[in-house]
Amino acid sequence: MLEGEIFIMNQYSSVKKNFMMNIILTMSSFIFPLITFPYVSRILLPVGTGKVSFAVSLISYFNMFAQLGIPTYGICECAKVRDNRMELSRTAHELLLINASMSIISYVFFALAVLFIPKLREEYLLYIIVSFTIFFNAIGMEWLYKALEQYSYITIRSVLFKFIALVFMFMLIHEPGDYIIYGGITILAASASNVMNLLNIHKYIDMRFIGNYHLKRHIKPIIIFFAMACATTIYTNLDTIMLGFMTTDANVGYYNAAIRIKTVLVSIVTSLGTVLLPRVSYYIKSGMVKEFYRIVNKV
Numbered sequence: 001m002l003e004g005e006i007f008i009m010n011q012y013s014s015v016k017k018n019f020m021m022n023i024i025l026t027m028s029s030f031i032f033p034l035i036t037f038p039y040v041s042r043i044l045l046p047v048g049t050g051k052v053s054f055a056v057s058l059i060s061y062f063n064m065f066a067q068l069g070i071p072t073y074g075i076c077e078c079a080k081v082r083d084n085r086m087e088l089s090r091t092a093h094e095l096l097l098i099n100a101s102m103s104i105i106s107y108v109f110f111a112l113a114v115l116f117i118p119k120l121r122e123e124y125l126l127y128i129i130v131s132f133t134i135f136f137n138a139i140g141m142e143w144l145y146k147a148l149e150q151y152s153y154i155t156i157r158s159v160l161f162k163f164i165a166l167v168f169m170f171m172l173i174h175e176p177g178d179y180i181i182y183g184g185i186t187i188l189a190a191s192a193s194n195v196m197n198l199l200n201i202h203k204y205i206d207m208r209f210i211g212n213y214h215l216k217r218h219i220k221p222i223i224i225f226f227a228m229a230c231a232t233t234i235y236t237n238l239d240t241i242m243l244g245f246m247t248t249d250a251n252v253g254y255y256n257a258a259i260r261i262k263t264v265l266v267s268i269v270t271s272l273g274t275v276l277l278p279r280v281s282y283y284i285k286s287g288m289v290k291e292f293y294r295i296v297n298k299v
């Protein structure tokens with residue numbers, strides 16, 4: 001009995017640690033802009049920061065289409081089979097193939113938008129640079145690392161790249177025309193660390209062709225999670241998109257500065273749910289009902 005209690009306490013400690021690491025990860029995504037914003041806004045002025053904010057918000061729609069519901073669904077599915085390397089590898093390969101295919105389609109629509117929408121065509125270089133988010137998110141497979149509860153690795157890697165981006169920010173941005181560089185550094189801070197995910201992924205799954213893939217089994221649940229992602233993305237980004245098309249880049253810059261604090265607070269609240277998702281998925285798949293209710297009651 002004592003050993004069982006110790007085991008349960010260790011599990012709770014792990015969840016607490018993951019929660020804290022995920023808070024640090026989430027906070028770093030917003031602390032980085034908060035630290036750099038006074039300097040950047042003084043150099044680039046509201047027009048420059050507004051251009052980048054609008055570009056990031058717009059690309060988030062193309063990224064949402066490329067990712068479908070995989071960022072959340074992938075955590076659930078991979079967590080269920082994380083004790084079986086072969087099945088974990090097969091599931092990860094299937095989701096990666098779907099993600100890669102949708103990313104290609106998303107880039108096609110993005111290219112058409114840049115060609116035919118004057119506002120985008122005027123700043124095509126900025127949008128191309130920011131669109132690398134789609135590529136980095138596809139190869140990063142962060143949902144797999146979250147399913148395996150590798151929050152310490154995710155957080156350390158992410159914070160390291162944000163620190164590098166911070167140094168670049170002060171080194172390279174010196175005049176209003178550097179807003180394109182600012183856009184590139186923003187993407188470096190947010191997504192470039194996913195390259196490390198790809199290089200490190202062999203520790204957890206086999207990269208060789210496994211075969212016996214069943215992509216169709218993922219389509220329906222992915223679409224359901226995609227609908228949820230649509231609601232979230234529209235809610236969080238449509239305001240900036242509307243401002244960008246209806247008013248000026250300067251107005252977008254002012255508005256973006258105002259909503260940063262609110263975004264930080266909301267993200268802290270949602271961090272715990274993200275951390276619990278792989279653990280409860282594993283418990284349900286393994287039939288560990290008692291452990292499932294125990295951890296939910298603890299939360």
